[in-house]
Amino acid sequence: MSEPAVSAPHLEIRVVVFTLQESRLKVLLIPASDSQFSGKWMLPDAPILDCALEKAAARRIEQLTGVGEVYLEQLYTYGDPGRHPACRLISIVYFALIPADSLQTASDSKSTSRWYALEELPVLVMDHNEILTYALRRLRYKLEYTAVGFELLPEFFTLSELQHTYELILGEKLDKRNFRRRILQAGIIEAPPHRRSGEGRPAPALPLPPGCRG
Amino acid sequence: MSEPAVSAPHLEIRVVVFTLQESRLKVLLIPASDSQFSGKWMLPDAPILDCALEKAAARRIEQLTGVGEVYLEQLYTYGDPGRHPACRLISIVYFALIPADSLQTASDSKSTSRWYALEELPVLVMDHNEILTYALRRLRYKLEYTAVGFELLPEFFTLSELQHTYELILGEKLDKRNFRRRILQAGIIEAPPHRRSGEGRPAPALPLPPGCRG
DNA sequence: CCAAAAGTGTTCTATGTACACCCATGC
DNA sequence: GCATGGGTGTACATAGAACACTTTTGG
Numbered sequence A, B: 001m002s003e004p005a006v007s008a009p010h011l012e013i014r015v016v017v018f019t020l021q022e023s024r025l026k027v028l029l030i031p032a033s034d035s036q037f038s039g040k041w042m043l044p045d046a047p048i049l050d051c052a053l054e055k056a057a058a059r060r061i062e063q064l065t066g067v068g069e070v071y072l073e074q075l076y077t078y079g080d081p082g083r084h085p086a087c088r089l090i091s092i093v094y095f096a097l098i099p100a101d102s103l104q105t106a107s108d109s110k111s112t113s114r115w116y117a118l119e120e121l122p123v124l125v126m127d128h129n130e131i132l133t134y135a136l137r138r139l140r141y142k143l144e145y146t147a148v149g150f151e152l153l154p155e156f157f158t159l160s161e162l163q164h165t166y167e168l169i170l171g172e173k174l175d176k177r178n179f180r181r182r183i184l185q186a187g188i189i190e191a192p193p194h195r196r197s198g199e200g201r202p203a204p205a206l207p208l209p210p211g212c213r214g
Numbered sequence C: 001c002c003a004a005a006a007g008t009g010t011t012c013t014a015t016g017t018a019c020a021c022c023c024a025t026g027c
Numbered sequence D: 001g002c003a004t005g006g007g008t009g010t011a012c013a014t015a016g017a018a019c020a021c022t023t024t025t026g027g
Helices: A053-065 A100-104 A128-145 A148-152 A159-170 A176-185 B053-065 B128-145 B148-152 B159-170 B176-185
Strands: A010-021 A024-031 A071-079 A089-098 A114-117 B010-021 B024-031 B071-079 B089-098 B114-117
Touching (some): A010 A053, A010 A128, A010 A148, A024 A053, A024 A159, A053 A071, A053 B071, A071 A128, A071 B053, A089 A128, A089 A148, A128 A148, A128 A159, A148 A159, B010 B053, B010 B128, B010 B148, B024 B053, B024 B159, B053 B071, B053 B089, B089 B128, B089 B148, B128 B148, B159 B176
Parallel strands (some): A010 A089, B010 B089
Antiparallel strands (some): A010 A024, B010 B024, B024 B114
């Protein structure tokens, strides 16, 4: 907090981890440890031991969620005076997506981390809100030209589920037929990956309360 | 070099600085300081004093080129064991573009830095070749959807000069009329920014030897 | 007067967007 | 049997790609 100006800045890794729960896009947060931020939440941090940055991020995510293999990419490195009132701080931030189904194993038990829907975020420390906003922007952007949407879904899924995911993240309704065509002819999926039922209406995957929009 | 595994990894800033010289895209390099890399070249580094990363990069670029205001963005943060044989090293890399004309003031005099055309690169240390390749990819990519091309040109330029710049960087010939339309209707330029002569062929800006391909 | 570069529109193609009906299942 | 959701094809608009000639100046 009150380090002399000659010492090296503090270096840390942070992770922005998204998943789908209850038809919402959620992000993983932990309570702020620093007393001056008590009551606030923050993006999970990972210690920098060696210089294997991505590995460190992945390890931390596995600790918190129990999920080992996740989609992971570097988001940005934040370093600027004014981020933290007293401390010179550099945060290398990673960005991860976790399939909706893989969490049921080992999430909320031992750690104090929690999943928050993006519409119901608590107060975050420092610039973590901006970081999160940027991560969401990146996610939306990547949806338009890559296949990241998959990374939030279980191994088998219908095109409708994929489309719902896209709509959820982009915050807008998409045309069913155009979506199908786009995804298929993008070569992202080779063939309809799994047909859960016949031609007509398949059984709903999750019996939701009838009020849910979907 | 032989630090114990408990100490913090070494953190540095590197810059990839591009400019146009002699109708070529060039990058700024300095001779490797480390004796084990003697004879090789490397991307210029900047010391990390406080946590003002971008400012540090800009300062270093001004030191080396004499140019204060440059286009500057963060490229990537490289951290991985195996980058350096013995040293645990994290490099936050920035990426800059310098207008062709602004260099004539203060470049090669005091420092040992040199501009190298991308086709005639010397041997670089560590993974600096990959970093450079990635920077070039980013530059090409950004050309297609933003206006970065300008950043390499003087204040006034013709659309033809801009097109030549694009062709140089992308390594392919572009259609004159389509290029004009694309640039103008992208709203990047409001109007023909400067007409150096009448309707016909203007005086050549740089009298080049007749062998030069244009 | 000839070579070299600048300027200017139109056609075609591909891509993206809007839109309506039938079928199977769950209740 | 009816409401809900899954599946399917076509017409239109927009954006991108291909293409040729005239004008001016430098040598």
